[in-house]
Amino acid sequence: MKLLIKNGHLIDPVEGQNSGKNLLIDDGKVAGWLGQNEKTPADIEVFDASGLVVAPGFIDMHVHLREPGQEHKETIASGCSAAVAGGWTSICPMPNTNPVNDNAAITRYMIEQAERAHVANVFPIGAVTKSSDGSELAEMGEMKAAGAVAVSDDGRPVPNAGIMRRAMQYARDFDLPVVDHCEDKSLSSGGVMHEGRISLLLGLKGMPALAEDIDVVRDILLAKDTGAHVHVAHVSTLGAIEAVRRAKHEGINVTCEVTPHHFTLTDRAVEGYDTNTKMSPPLRSEEHLEAIIEGIKDGTIDTIATDHAPHHSDEKALEYDRSPFGITGLETAVGLTFNELIHKGVIDLVRMVEMCSSNPARIFRLAGRGTLAVGSIADITLLDPNWDWTYSNSDSHSKSRNSPFDGWSFHGAAIATFVSGKLVYRR
Numbered sequence: 001m002k003l004l005i006k007n008g009h010l011i012d013p014v015e016g017q018n019s020g021k022n023l024l025i026d027d028g029k030v031a032g033w034l035g036q037n038e039k040t041p042a043d044i045e046v047f048d049a050s051g052l053v054v055a056p057g058f059i060d061m062h063v064h065l066r067e068p069g070q071e072h073k074e075t076i077a078s079g080c081s082a083a084v085a086g087g088w089t090s091i092c093p094m095p096n097t098n099p100v101n102d103n104a105a106i107t108r109y110m111i112e113q114a115e116r117a118h119v120a121n122v123f124p125i126g127a128v129t130k131s132s133d134g135s136e137l138a139e140m141g142e143m144k145a146a147g148a149v150a151v152s153d154d155g156r157p158v159p160n161a162g163i164m165r166r167a168m169q170y171a172r173d174f175d176l177p178v179v180d181h182c183e184d185k186s187l188s189s190g191g192v193m194h195e196g197r198i199s200l201l202l203g204l205k206g207m208p209a210l211a212e213d214i215d216v217v218r219d220i221l222l223a224k225d226t227g228a229h230v231h232v233a234h235v236s237t238l239g240a241i242e243a244v245r246r247a248k249h250e251g252i253n254v255t256c257e258v259t260p261h262h263f264t265l266t267d268r269a270v271e272g273y274d275t276n277t278k279m280s281p282p283l284r285s286e287e288h289l290e291a292i293i294e295g296i297k298d299g300t301i302d303t304i305a306t307d308h309a310p311h312h313s314d315e316k317a318l319e320y321d322r323s324p325f326g327i328t329g330l331e332t333a334v335g336l337t338f339n340e341l342i343h344k345g346v347i348d349l350v351r352m353v354e355m356c357s358s359n360p361a362r363i364f365r366l367a368g369r370g371t372l373a374v375g376s377i378a379d380i381t382l383l384d385p386n387w388d389w390t391y392s393n394s395d396s397h398s399k400s401r402n403s404p405f406d407g408w409s410f411h412g413a414a415i416a417t418f419v420s421g422k423l424v425y426r427r
């Protein structure tokens with residue numbers, strides 16, 4: 001089946017493309033770029049993209065789908081629906097399911113569930129250590145063969161440098177990036193928000209920026225030592241960003257991501273004790289937010305990832321100290337990127353596409369994605385930079401409702417999402 005996405009503005013950072021083109025899709029692949037004055041081929045379905053940006057499908061490198069184990073919070077199918085509604089054609093679930101994705105059977109199961117749902121692509125991230133308990137290395141080679149694209153113990157980062165060093169040597173040999181949630185729990189344990197003036201005022205136990213800084217520096221040194229590719233998850237501190245910037249200058253193989261909530265909110269959002277402001281790493285103070293914006297501007301930060309972490313409302317209704325860390329994010333990320341980065345002039349659309357598509361594809365080695373070059377897979381995100389809309393938790397495609405952005409208005413949205421040439425969502 002052939003499809004022509006007509007009259008759109010095609011942005012492909014990999015191909016250096018940033019102008020009007022018609023995109024020809026055939027059998028799930030990009031078959032050609034046509035001039036906008038060229039005659040429309042006969043017997044073809046046409047999608048009018050007038051006024052829209054046509055971008056390679058967005059790839060969220062960091063989500064939590066609660067299947068297997070906690071399907072009341074999210075299933076692979078519901079997570080995929082939320083993803084495409086937010087403009088993401090591919091998502092990469094972390095291994096903290098129950099059981100933990102530390103072996104090929106679980107990795108395969110997740111991919112099969114995604115294929116059954118047939119909405120978005122799912123590229124699982126396997127565990128670094130068995131059960132993510134930080135002691136024995138997981139079977140990385142077997143998980144990679146089953147389809148895992150990286151390894152991480154995310155919320156339970158490997159505390160022991162010796163084990164992390166061996167993990168990196170092992171991951172390097174399998175050409176798997178090691179995604180690390182950088183947090184030295186000996187410094188942050190018991191904390192529920194950023195340690196600073198606001199935590200003092202609110203009487204809540206703080207998690208110091210230092211806990212993240214120390215672990216980022218450790219991982220950079222280990223990356224230098226082992227030659228492994230370290231991808232720092234949800235970078236949130238000035239110190240961590242400075243360390244990554246220096247490491248990149250030295251040619252160390254390190255990349256990093258930022259979440260929309262960390263480039264939007266500060267710890268002042270915690271003042272109302274809304275548990276939907278509780279996540280790890282926590283919302284930081286103004287100086288850290290400024291460093292994040294600077295890191296996005298100068299390219300130190302490579303990608304935008306949501307860290308979508310669905311939780312049941314009963315859990316989030318607990319008091320601040322006891323409620324779980326994490327917020328949903330798949331459906332608000334593009335809106336927040338438009339509001340906070342595009343319309344405030346921090347980055348342009350080309351860089352947005354790079355951060356949400358081309359860079360994630362490169363970092364996780366997703367061949368044929370992150371670009372719309374002829375022959376690549378026709379995963380496509382259509383953006384309207386001027387679409388006004390309001391996000392409402394009650395309309396969410398996710399099974400959970402724990403977003404702090406309920407009722408927020410946005411200027412700019414993902415309008416339609418195609419996966420392998422098939423229209424899977426239209427706003």
Ligand SMILES: [Zn+2]
Pocket residue numbers: 154155181233234280281
């Ligand atoms: Zn994390």
Ligand SMILES: [Zn+2]
Pocket residue numbers: 062063064094154155307309
């Ligand atoms: Zn996470």
